[in-house]
Amino acid sequence: MPIPPASSSLPRSLLRDDVYRRLRDAIVDGTFEPGEQLKDGDLAAWLGVSRTPVREALLRLSGSGLVVSQPGRSTTVSPIEESALRDARDVVAAMHELAVRETVGRLTPADIARMRDANRRFTAAAERGDVSAALDADDELHAVPIEVLGNAAVVTVLEQFGPIVRRAERLRFGSEAPAAAERHERFIALCEEQDAAAAAAMAYETWHTLPVSAQARPSTRRDADR
Incomplete structure (x- = not known):
């Protein structure tokens, strides 16, 4: 398993969550590709932690469908399957629909300003081809109603299924970005x-x-180096 360049050690506080997020993000952004084997020893060395939090993180990732674990054998990054993506997309859509319906009347001018600022950053990042920054800004925009709602159950559901959707979105990001920025503006106006x-x-x-069909192979840093 090719390992990225050395990573700084993680703080002990919230170590398990930190390790989980780092591994989750590496799968979502394509650092670890579908079908790639994940070895807990190599991952522990990369993150500067023991194997225990890595193994716990891999179990959580298995529960969310980002990895496939075979006890006593190996853990690999899951392929992007149409059925799993469709299910995750529908759940994520329903959670955001709920949050918006319940919070529109409670959004403050400051909340609306945050959403518009996020869309400006989304547009700028898309124009310069920075997919990661664009998707981060998109997350921030849609997170505003979620934060205002304050429903821990909704947050938990989105934390489980959101990464599956984001992983697929990275593959499709590109020419549709201007249309997405326009949809954002209409949404914010509503x-x-x-x-x-x-x-x-x-x-x-x-x-x-x-x-949810005809998924392309994700581009990664290793592709750029070839």
Whole structure:
């Protein structure tokens, strides 16, 4: 398993969650590719931790469908399967629809400003071809209603299924970015107008703009080095 360049050691506080997030993000961004074997010893050396939090993180990743574990044998990065992506997309869409419907009337001018700022950063990142920054800004925009809702169960569901959707979105990101920025602006306007029904419907539809078939092979840093 090719390991990325040396990584700084993680703080002991919240170590398990830190390790989980680092491994999750490495799978989502394509650092570890579908079908790639993940060895806990190599991962522990990369992250500067013991094998225990790595093994715990791999178990959590297995539960969310990002890795496939065979006890006593190996752990590999899961392929992007249409059925799993479709299910995750539908769940994520439903959670965002719920959050928007329940919070549109509670969003403050500061919340709306945060959403517009995130969309400006999304647009700028897309124009310069920075996929990671664009998707981070997109996450920040859609996170505002989630934060205002304050429902821990919704957050838990999104933490489990959101990475599956984001992983596929990275493969499709590109020419559709300008249309996404325009959808963001319409969505923000509906939130500002306190049109809960229309904003919630648009939130649901936004996540369904992601197709679930004919997935392309993800590009990675190793591809860029070849």
